[in-house]
Amino acid sequence: MNLIPLVLYFCAFVGYSLHFARRTPVSARLATTMLAAATLAHTFIIGMRTMQVGQVPVFDATSAISMFVWLLAVAYLYTEVTTDERAMGVFILPLILALQAIPAFKATSEVRSSVLQGPLFGVHVSSLLFAYASFALAFVIGLTYVLLFKEIKTKHLGVFYARLPSLQVLDQMNQRAIVVGWVFLTIGLVAGVVFALQAHVPTMSIEDPKIFVALISWVVYSFELFAARRIGWAGRKTAYLSALGFAIVLLNFVPISYLFTSSHKF
Amino acid sequence: MHLLLVGISHKTAPIDLRERVDFQARGVELALRTLASRRPGGSAGEFAVLSTCNRAELYIACDDVATAKSELLSFVSAFHDVDHTAIEPHVYDVTDLEAARHLFRVAAGLDSLVVGEPQILGQVKEAHSAARQAETAGPLLNRLFHACFAVGKRVRTETNLGSGAVSVGYAAVNLAKKIFGTLEGRSVVVLGAGEMGKLTAQHMKSQGVRQVTIVSRTIAHAARTAEAIGGATAARWEDMDAALSASDIVITATGAATPILTKARVESVMRPRRGRPLFVIDIAVPRDVEPAASEIEQVFLYNIDDLQASVRENLARRANEVSRAEAIVDEELGKFATWLRSRGVIPTVVALRQSFESIRRAEVERLDFKLSALPADVRDEARARVDEITHLLVEKLLLAPTEQLKSLADPETAATYADAITRVFALEEAEQKSDSRVEPFRAKTRPSGRQR
Numbered sequence: 001m002n003l004i005p006l007v008l009y010f011c012a013f014v015g016y017s018l019h020f021a022r023r024t025p026v027s028a029r030l031a032t033t034m035l036a037a038a039t040l041a042h043t044f045i046i047g048m049r050t051m052q053v054g055q056v057p058v059f060d061a062t063s064a065i066s067m068f069v070w071l072l073a074v075a076y077l078y079t080e081v082t083t084d085e086r087a088m089g090v091f092i093l094p095l096i097l098a099l100q101a102i103p104a105f106k107a108t109s110e111v112r113s114s115v116l117q118g119p120l121f122g123v124h125v126s127s128l129l130f131a132y133a134s135f136a137l138a139f140v141i142g143l144t145y146v147l148l149f150k151e152i153k154t155k156h157l158g159v160f161y162a163r164l165p166s167l168q169v170l171d172q173m174n175q176r177a178i179v180v181g182w183v184f185l186t187i188g189l190v191a192g193v194v195f196a197l198q199a200h201v202p203t204m205s206i207e208d209p210k211i212f213v214a215l216i217s218w219v220v221y222s223f224e225l226f227a228a229r230r231i232g233w234a235g236r237k238t239a240y241l242s243a244l245g246f247a248i249v250l251l252n253f254v255p256i257s258y259l260f261t262s263s264h265k266f
Numbered sequence: 267m268h269l270l271l272v273g274i275s276h277k278t279a280p281i282d283l284r285e286r287v288d289f290q291a292r293g294v295e296l297a298l299r300t301l302a303s304r305r306p307g308g309s310a311g312e313f314a315v316l317s318t319c320n321r322a323e324l325y326i327a328c329d330d331v332a333t334a335k336s337e338l339l340s341f342v343s344a345f346h347d348v349d350h351t352a353i354e355p356h357v358y359d360v361t362d363l364e365a366a367r368h369l370f371r372v373a374a375g376l377d378s379l380v381v382g383e384p385q386i387l388g389q390v391k392e393a394h395s396a397a398r399q400a401e402t403a404g405p406l407l408n409r410l411f412h413a414c415f416a417v418g419k420r421v422r423t424e425t426n427l428g429s430g431a432v433s434v435g436y437a438a439v440n441l442a443k444k445i446f447g448t449l450e451g452r453s454v455v456v457l458g459a460g461e462m463g464k465l466t467a468q469h470m471k472s473q474g475v476r477q478v479t480i481v482s483r484t485i486a487h488a489a490r491t492a493e494a495i496g497g498a499t500a501a502r503w504e505d506m507d508a509a510l511s512a513s514d515i516v517i518t519a520t521g522a523a524t525p526i527l528t529k530a531r532v533e534s535v536m537r538p539r540r541g542r543p544l545f546v547i548d549i550a551v552p553r554d555v556e557p558a559a560s561e562i563e564q565v566f567l568y569n570i571d572d573l574q575a576s577v578r579e580n581l582a583r584r585a586n587e588v589s590r591a592e593a594i595v596d597e598e599l600g601k602f603a604t605w606l607r608s609r610g611v612i613p614t615v616v617a618l619r620q621s622f623e624s625i626r627r628a629e630v631e632r633l634d635f636k637l638s639a640l641p642a643d644v645r646d647e648a649r650a651r652v653d654e655i656t657h658l659l660v661e662k663l664l665l666a667p668t669e670q671l672k673s674l675a676d677p678e679t680a681a682t683y684a685d686a687i688t689r690v691f692a693l694e695e696a697e698q699k700s701d702s703r704v705e706p707f708r709a710k711t712r713p714s715g716r717q718r
Contacts, residue, residue: 025423152444153560155572157579161444162429167543168447232540235564 002066005045006104008038009073009096016089020163028086032077035089039073046070058125065253066103069096071133079137079173087163091140102254120195127188128214132249134181135221138174139246142239145170149236171235175228178242182221189218213252220245267310267609268331269406271365272338272357273323276379279356287346287353289317294393297345298400301326304341307334312404314397314411316372318389320379325369327406335359366410366602370595373418375427382427382584382591387418409605417598424594427587430580435469437573437580438547442470442515445545445566450474455513457506457526459487462549463519468495470515479513481506483520510535515545518554525556532559539564547573607680611671614684617693618667622660630656 015031046067049057057063076092079085148160148167164170192211224241227233233241274287289297294315301313301324312327324342328334339357343350360368368377373390375382394411397403403411421427431437439449446452454470456463459482467478478498482488488500501509510516520526527546532555536544541564548555548569560567630652637648667687674680688694 148444152441152566155568155575157441157576166444166447168445232542234541235543237541237563 002045002100002103003105005038005042005069006097006100008034008041009069009093009100012038013090013093013097016086016093019086020090023163031086031089032080035073035077035093039070039077042066042070042073056122056126058122058129062103062106064125064129065099068129068132068253069100069103071129072096072099072136075130075133075137083165083169083173085165085169087160087165088140088144091143092137095136095140099254118195118199120191120198124188124191124195127184127191131181131184131188132253134177134184135217135242135246135249138177138181138242141170141174141177142242145174145239146236149239167235171238174239174242178221178224178238178245182218182225185214185218185221189214210252213248217245217248217252220248267327267329267406269362269365269410270307270326270328270331270334270338270359271323271361271368272326272335272342272359273316273321274353274356274358275321275323275377277377278358283348283352283356284320284322286348287322287342288319289315289322292345294396295400298397298402300345301341302400302402304337306337306341307331309334310404310406311402312407313402314393314407316369316390316393318386321372321377323369323372325365325407325410327404331361363599363603363606366413366606367595367599369410369414370417370598370602371592373414374421374591374595375418376421376588376591376595380432381588382429382432384422384428387415387422390414390418406609410602413598413602417595420594420598421591425587425590427584427591430576430583432577432580432584434549434570434573434577435466437576438466438517438568439469439473441566441568441573441576442545443473445543446514448474451476452514453477453479453512454515454517455479455481455501455506455509456491457481457516457518457554458520458550459484459491460519460521463517464491464495466517466519466547466549467498470517471495471497475515479509481509507531507535510544511538513544514542515547517547517549519550520554521550522554523552525554527555527559529556529558529562532556532565533562536562536565549573608672608674611674611680611684614687614693615668615671618687618691619664621691621693622664626656626660 012031012034015027015034019027019031046057049063056067058067072092073096076089080089144160144164145167148164148170151157151159151161152167220241224233224238224245227241228238274284276284294317297315298313301309301315302311305311306326307328307330309326309328314325316323316325322342324338326334326338339354340350342348343353369390371377373387375384375386378386390411394403394407394415397407397411431440442449442452449470450473452475454467454475454477456467456478459480463480467480471478478492478495479501480488480492480495480498481501481503482491483503485500485502488502492498492500516527518527532544532546543564543566546555546559546565546567548567551570553569555567555569557567557569559565633652634649637645637652640648671680671683671687674683
């Protein structure tokens, strides 16, 4: 089932690549339409599964990734519609494709722990997924910032100079995405701690790699916000930090979820 | 009916002549009205005047091209009070599709002094709306201008002909916009009170820069330049570092022999800025800023050579786009040619209709004699009916041939068809016999096609 959105996301990727090369109004419409169609199909599939299991399907790692991809697509579409900037699509979609490949080719677990339910668990998972989607967006924006920065700095005005918005705008978008992500990361972590205390889960401790790495990413993003506001870090430094932060998030999200964690097998 | 273009442009005439035949100065509307009253070359009352600082062109629909051309020349010389012989060597004239091609290229920015400049399409639109207001734009010119707007729009959206800055000032502004997003609310510091710095600052000012500060060794010079720019302030040389710390863009244009802004000095200026980017444009020769200053994070240093290199690149890129733009011109010209050709058969259609109508009238008149024997009330009714039925009959008979003729795309076929119809229905004889207002049609059915 998750194969259909993957195929549509791939079509959208082709559309955005085409738009990146040609930059015509037709290619712009085509790319956005394809991505909207993919997101819609994905929404439908997640909706179906929600009805099937009676809860938003986030209780195993695979369906959580699918949910994350969907959130990222929605967040990107929102940014695109509000800023009318499409050049970032070609960077976002490879990430979407790579992550969506996991639920597309791996069956989701039908077994769910009786512990993992209740409103607090929902807040915990959905906040964190939303935070991760924001960080993914911040990472891609930071990446484009660095590419454009290099072109201007080295005076080789080329591909990115012609296509990307200004450094100032990219920096602001990056900051905004990190603020949103940090707020949800904090909410998600707090909800997780409270939930673990209430549910008396023994394996929930700082020694669990997933919890530990999540805390590290919180520290990294907190430092990023502090550096941007107090020390006056901007531009490339914050962009690199957002890349580091997202690398940690991704590490936490995929390999650790599947391989190492004891309490977070979802 | 022919389309005729007579004009001068930067390609054929020197600036002093272009200034003297500037229609903008003397009024395009007056020119259009004067032309309308003169009707050069049996014109159909369709005129448009395209007048910019680089060109003055008259577009008219006329029958006799040679007469129209000489009459237009004498109109231009009389209107602008310029000697006939002074203008004539610089004038170009083209007709029909070539005239259309010329306007299409103009609207696309292909004929401009700086290829791809964006203002020209707006000026062409103004020329058309002036003609419409003066009621001198008929079916031919309306179609022509709308087609050229389509060309201009397509070239702008489908090619990169107009992209990239092609002057140093624009290149600097474009770079600043790529760094800061918008220039509104930004502040600019100019080191040196010379002309180059002043011009670049003025350019920035026109883009919405909030504050311009001139720093010069002599405060009087700085104040004078600040006044010339308008809304700028002057600062003393000693206050330079404070001004630099508060600014976003620095333009250096002093005549100093050694760099004024060393790397260490820029570093100290950057410290209180807390990562705010600084765009330094060094247009002085020899340079005012130490090249090593560009190593500082968040300092973007461009000198005059860098800007000129970017301008050259953009010009080269535009040159590469010319062939794509020309292809669009050709494509749209093809569409216009089809339309023009479909107009070519119109005289035949008109003649055919008139021939049928005159036959109908003659027969109705003959019948009228017989009808007059009927009682008065029946007679009027019968007359009305006969008139109605015969009219409908003629219309229905002519419907298919009219549509077929108009839909012919190939000029040769259209000419053959028109010729055949003319002979089969003896339209020429009918034409000679009747004292019709319709002009000889056979000659008119082809020229637009033959011009290709």
